[in-house]
Amino acid sequence: xxxxxxxxxxxxxxxxVLHGPNLNLLGSxxxxxxxxxxxxxxxxxxxxxxxxxxxxxxxxxSNHEGALIDRxxxxxxxxxxxxxxxxxxxxxxxxxRDAIAAVALPAVEVHLSNLAAREEFRHRSxxxxxxxxxxxxxxxxxxxxxxxALASLLASGxxxxxxxxxxxxxxxxxxxxxxxxGVPTR
Numbered sequence: 001x002x003x004x005x006x007x008x009x010x011x012x013x014x015x016x017v018l019h020g021p022n023l024n025l026l027g028s029x030x031x032x033x034x035x036x037x038x039x040x041x042x043x044x045x046x047x048x049x050x051x052x053x054x055x056x057x058x059x060x061x062s063n064h065e066g067a068l069i070d071r072x073x074x075x076x077x078x079x080x081x082x083x084x085x086x087x088x089x090x091x092x093x094x095x096x097r098d099a100i101a102a103v104a105l106p107a108v109e110v111h112l113s114n115l116a117a118r119e120e121f122r123h124r125s126x127x128x129x130x131x132x133x134x135x136x137x138x139x140x141x142x143x144x145x146x147x148x149a150l151a152s153l154l155a156s157g158x159x160x161x162x163x164x165x166x167x168x169x170x171x172x173x174x175x176x177x178x179x180x181x182g183v184p185t186r
Contacts, residue, residue: 012056013080013154015147017046018068019061020087026112034112037140049144053151065093072099081150082107083143090115090125101130106153108146111136132158 019039022029027038043059050057058079060071068086075082082105089096090111100107107130114137115122128134132153135142 012054013151014056014058014078015050015081015083015150015154016071016075016079017043017057017059017083017143017147018071019059019085020068020089021063022087023085024061024063035139042140042143045140046143046147049147053147055147055151055154057147065089065096069096069099072096072103075105076103079105080154081105083110083146083150084108084127084131085110085112085143086127090127091121092126094126097126097130100127106150106158107131108150109134110142110146112139112142113137 023039026034026042027036039061046057046059060068062068062071068089072082082100082103084100084107086093086096086109090109107127109125109127109131111134115125117137125134133149135146135149138145
């Protein structure tokens, strides 16, 4: 028997990419808005780019809010970062927002279309405040940009935001209850 140690494979950081409702229809769903690239093509491109960057990339799509929340929570113990396009849940899901905040992983929000140029109800994202940043309006390339940015941030030791963006008194920061006068108190 040899006392020589076998080389241990380096563990590559894992980035979880989450796709929300209706993104399984990419390529055929409103191509003038969302483009002709399919979700499979996006995922394959991310896998390839992840290997180039030394990352493992795991993708998941669901039309169900609870399934996305479950994946975010599972990521807490196994992933190093998140990329999320929550589709329509971006504008409605406090629960998904809270799950992203709870896992405290660096996250980048992605949208294929330019939300600010769309219907008014799409102008507000509930997720942005708990993400490092948001990439919108660049089509499928936005996912690649998000992966590149996250790889760079992970390599520099960057973690999740320590606290969300300051809120107005009408919308206190998480963990800070408003007083009767609307001023946050601890």
